Amino acid sequence: KNEVEQSPQNLTAQEGEFITINCSYSVGISALHWLQQHPGGGIVSLFMLSSGKKKHGRLIATINIQEKHSSLHITASHPRDSAVYICAVKRNRDDKIIFGKGTRLHILP
Amino acid sequence: DAGVTQSPTHLIKTRGQHVTLRCSPISGHKSVSWYQQVLGQGPQFIFQYYEKEERGRGNFPDRFSARQFPNYSSELNVNALLLGDSALYLCASSLEWARETQYFGPGTRLLVL
Secondary structure, eight states: OOSEEEEOSEEEEETTOOEEEEEEEOSOEEEEEEEEEOTTSOEEEEEEESSEEEEETTEEEEEETTTTEEEEEESSOOGGGOEEEEEEEEETTTOOEEEOOOEEEEEEO | OOOOEEEOSEEEEOTTOOEEEEEEOOTTOOEEEEEEEOTTSOOEEEEEEETTEEEEEOSOOTTEEEEEOTTSOEEEEEOSOOGGGOEEEEEEEESSBTTBOOEEOOOEEEEEO
């Protein structure tokens, strides 16, 4: 079992819908990142979380340390939000960075 | 300010060859991390360097090595290339990983034939 699991693997939605992407991890971590990767490979770091909730524009990220779970929400989704969203954590015991496999999001106009 | 830059953007090699990939971090950033992303998978951590010292290493064979220079730029070297080394190699810089936001470069796409 992977130490970082994301769901769903693929998500197609209509423009304007509220989107939720989930990340669960099974190890102790010092921080969790949400990343966005567009076709062609470039990765943008969206959020870094160690507790609570962060908001930036239409994006909201939450983390529950006790439950080892994080969610990324997109409000009023738009076709330009179409990308792969990746959750990554830094494992406490050895400082290794572990990535989820990503969630491929496709927003239809 | 320029973001993280990587060179080359694309590269084709044959099995057994050696490759060197380069990364220049954002000015002022002292940490550089390297990742390998095979098509259809999430990135896998290879190395982290901070202040010119290796601070983290992923589960990659000794064919993979890296170094960081006094100007904080970094090189990733891969010897004895295998077909399975074909991937997108991403570099990211930050002031300090897991305490600061990471900024990713556009990547180097390596194809091993």
